[in-house]
Amino acid sequence: MRGSASVAKSAPLPISGFIEFLPEQQLILQEFIRRIRAAYELHGFSPIETPAVERVEVLTSKGGEAAEREIYAISRLLGQQDGAEASDSNLALHFDLTVPLARYVASYASQLSFPFRRYQIQKVWRGERAQAGRFREFYQCDIDIIGREQLSLLADAEMPAVIYDVFRSLAIGEFIIRISNRKILQGFLRHYGVDRDTSAAGLRVIDKLDRHPPADWNKVLIAQTTLSPDVVERVTGFFFGAGGATAETLQWLKDHDANADKDFALGVEELGVVVKAVGELGVPETHFKIDLRLARGLDYYTGTVFETLLVGHEAIGSICSGGRYDDLTGFFADEKLPGVGISIGLTRLMAQLLDKKIVKPRASTPAKVLVTSLDKKHLPDYLKIANALRSANIATEVFTEEARLGKQLKYALRKGIPLVIIAGDQELSQGQVQLKYLTEDFAQKDVEEIPLPEIAARVTEKLRVLGLCGIAW
């Protein structure tokens, strides 16, 4: 089946920043999406999908020149064709799923139920500077809960519960969910006399302190912020002081002098409510912790914030982040729409997992059985066998080209199809087939003779025993 590798005569170069996967990788990506979707639905989130295309004024409504610089506008390749198509102009590709969510909620508010719990798994596009690990097209998998005028803190607590279910289901190793509340650090700095701008700039550096060993934190903060040495000392002391278990950290926070600042006190109270409910929703203490360094760069977070780290692979950075915001969409709506949400950057995550071999593809096809073809005159039998297997929900391929058996077995092995059915004159005249389990070394031992009427049942059992159902990595 494999000829020379020279099919291509002028295969175009890949476009920088646009990743695509081989089938064996794509199968895993699909399975990830399936599991993420299942976890989101288990928690009662409803799917929506918005067009890839929005009006430019919608995309730029939140401001931020940085975002604007990354927007891809669209236009007809050959220019506008006639006046009637003016509706086509001033359009661009969405660069996240939050702005489209805001527009969607504003457009259909009367037809939605609030709190509106939605998930959205779609590609977004950003004209980022091309560099390793940065993609111009990537999947985001978001959930948000949007309230009308108000939203319980329990909505915040549901986020770690969903994250816990998602990453247990993805089975990519141990993970830990970091939780904080932005009001705490903000209040802390204000309590010690730091002004608004210095504080905002300082938080951006604090958010990235993880890149340095704790012993260097003082030095880094002195070098990279305008915080006074005295305040820097207090900040690092604060972080070291808060490093205990959840209950101790909360108590320590409640006893802290900075409670004199009302934001600090409110943040501590909110964090307490959220963390308690996270436990009640079934997330064990082994999988989440309070981490006050967490600030999240995005300015629109106003309370609870989350990040998720893969234990042993912290350098990948957060694999699922989010937080609480006061108002989804001041631009589109009169009412205040507070919300809380999280996002998984799936394309980047998958690229990292493949790169670090945390995930290893095993097969390039969903097929579990290849029905080989020994003799043209038995093709009707081969097709009927395939049909019987498919009717029993076993993914099956028939080898329909002419080739020697050895070539057909190699084809199955190369694609990762674990079972092959072999049936020539002899087998079929006895009303049976050979079922062979293919192993890398082509060991001929695992072969069974199976009567035709029992094929589906026996293959089902074989797949179960060998643990070969579903997609694995």
Next chain:
Amino acid sequence: MRGSASVAKSAPLPISGFIEFLPEQQLILQEFIRRIRAAYELHGFSPIETPAVERVEVLTSKGGEAAEREIYAISRLLGQQDGAEASDSNLALHFDLTVPLARYVASYASQLSFPFRRYQIQKVWRGERAQAGRFREFYQCDIDIIGREQLSLLADAEMPAVIYDVFRSLAIGEFIIRISNRKILQGFLRHYGVDRDTSAAGLRVIDKLDRHPPADWNKVLIAQTTLSPDVVERVTGFFFGAGGATAETLQWLKDHDANADKDFALGVEELGVVVKAVGELGVPETHFKIDLRLARGLDYYTGTVFETLLVGHEAIGSICSGGRYDDLTGFFADEKLPGVGISIGLTRLMAQLLDKKIVKPRASTPAKVLVTSLDKKHLPDYLKIANALRSANIATEVFTEEARLGKQLKYALRKGIPLVIIAGDQELSQGQVQLKYLTEDFAQKDVEEIPLPEIAARVTEKLRVLGLCGIAW
């Protein structure tokens, strides 16, 4: 939970040609995609996904100004930022999944196994003139089998087998797969002396004869083609003669004078092989038929062609079409890559099914249970109940806002959540909860008292008995 309908202050107008669905519709679309994917995988097709963006020269490589006119180019909204980003220029959105497949196969030939069986479910974009039922962004769900230099006719026969599995699984009513071979009509016309151009133009009209009653076919062909009255007579006679069951039609074709034309004879032979294998692959005669009028507009089909009609809703047109082509990608590859494929235009299909109420949304959430919240002090219990249900894989929502019970029940009813759990002081002190099946008329009868440890098991059983698992329409 429902306030006034006035969330929106400046919700932007929808963009013409870009459809988006409400959650209750999106849930069904998702379930359609899941079932289509499952049927494709059952037949051993591997997923791939290509970037939405291709180089303009790739998209226009097949020629065809009509396609080119519909292409959306992309460019940075604020213009190119610097020379290093030149890789960003001359890019556009794909308008189908066939051109990207050709480019993908050329790019990765040495890493793929042939015959290459792939499926691809993605959105495509076309700057079509806006009109009812036409979309500028829509899902295509394609499968193709690509051979190297050659490909068995059995690959053609697999297409109806997949179509049969897909549409049985979608459960949208009876359907029939029409099968023909382009060589037959082409050979027929040549046999009766029709030249190439007249024949090509004639085939385009023949392909749309269905729009007229059979009694008018002569008249239509005379008016809309340059075929002579004599040939028109023969063509309609040919169609009426071939109207029998599959075996009779094949025999009738084999006996026909036009077999003197070698294309006609080859087409009849190919059709015979394909139709026989379609039956052996398990598609019953009730679900497919030879229909020689089938010509398919697209010029690249060279043999077998398919269409699928929804019985009783033929006006929708074909819901799944495709065919055999000689060469996927002469432009990119030295080798000849013959293939066969089909495509489902899912967005248009879904819009039609909703419009004609063939599909009726029942719920706007995947949640099957709402845990209501009667008393703030019992919130830990409510969260634990939700966790127990989710651990048993039952999609569950907790009502976390403060509201009277009546309001919470209305919320569940409006979203289509069938079961609610009610637990106040009295129930919880006795270690139990109320499980209520919500019906439109709020009949209070279907209420059970359930001990706390049995909730998950009892709810699972209740959903099974009521037939409420999964998504229905």
